[in-house]
Amino acid sequence: MSTTRSELLQAFDALLQPARFKDYGPNGLQVEGRAQIQRIVSGVTASRALIEAAIDAKADAIFVHHGLFWRGQDGCVTGWMKQRLALLLAHDINLYAYHLPLDAHPELGNNAQLGRQLGLSATARFGEQELGFLGGRADGGSFASADALARHLEYALNRPVVQVGQTHGAIKKIAWCSGGAQSYFEAAIAAGADAFITGEISEPQAHYAREMGTVFIACGHHASERYGAPAVASQVATQFGLAHEFIDIDNPA
Numbered sequence: 001m002s003t004t005r006s007e008l009l010q011a012f013d014a015l016l017q018p019a020r021f022k023d024y025g026p027n028g029l030q031v032e033g034r035a036q037i038q039r040i041v042s043g044v045t046a047s048r049a050l051i052e053a054a055i056d057a058k059a060d061a062i063f064v065h066h067g068l069f070w071r072g073q074d075g076c077v078t079g080w081m082k083q084r085l086a087l088l089l090a091h092d093i094n095l096y097a098y099h100l101p102l103d104a105h106p107e108l109g110n111n112a113q114l115g116r117q118l119g120l121s122a123t124a125r126f127g128e129q130e131l132g133f134l135g136g137r138a139d140g141g142s143f144a145s146a147d148a149l150a151r152h153l154e155y156a157l158n159r160p161v162v163q164v165g166q167t168h169g170a171i172k173k174i175a176w177c178s179g180g181a182q183s184y185f186e187a188a189i190a191a192g193a194d195a196f197i198t199g200e201i202s203e204p205q206a207h208y209a210r211e212m213g214t215v216f217i218a219c220g221h222h223a224s225e226r227y228g229a230p231a232v233a234s235q236v237a238t239q240f241g242l243a244h245e246f247i248d249i250d251n252p253a
């Protein structure tokens with residue numbers, strides 16, 4: 001089965017509704033490739049390693065969370081940008097990228113899928129553009145301590161986490177936002193969360209965690225964002241009868 005480049009774009013747009021977001025780069029078709037598509041590779045970041053793996057997999061399209069173009073770039077096609085673009089263009093591969101719309105989708109997005117991986121369910125949203133998820137354990141239970149929550153995350157994500165702060169009692173109300181959402185910590189505290197989970201931590205959040213009694217856990221930017229792209233790509237691939245494969249290029253950050 002196959003579809004066209006523009007039908008695939010319409011399907012991603014219909015699902016993720018990029019017009020609703022103020023984002024840091026273009027969402028949608030970032031690099032135009034061949035017109036007919038049979039095979040999609042999804043991944044977290046349009047790195048050279050992912051593009052090379054997609055070429056080996058004979059992909060017609062790549063679907064990622066982190067595309068090539070961001071606000072603040074100098075706009076020159078040199079160095080790593082030249083290398084990545086040259087590979088895509090030489091192999092006529094389409095690159096579709098969705099950033100905040102992919103974080104936000106209520107069932108298939110990074111936050112929803114991270115929650116699923118962690119056994120959490122959301123009852124509310126918080127923070128800028130309502131990207132943050134707020135809820136607790138899907139089974140209605142709680143975590144006995146910050147350490148118990150951290151060990152649970154390490155088991156569920158199969159990687160070490162950075163944990164700062166303690167609570168007095170059990171952890172029931174949990175806020176999370178995938179990727180580099182450390183700036184959402186204060187909104188999570190204001191929302192009454194016992195713990196906040198994101199990918200990265202910066203220096204100020206360690207102090208806020210200690211001073212405010214809200215636990216901060218950084219579980220890795222990549223690790224927190226590897227579930228949305230395959231969920232969306234596989235749903236859209238099924239819709240058109242296309243082949244789909246998620247390729248995880250590991251990243252310790």
Ligand SMILES: [Zn+2]
Pocket residue numbers: 065066178179180221225
């Ligand atoms: Zn990210």
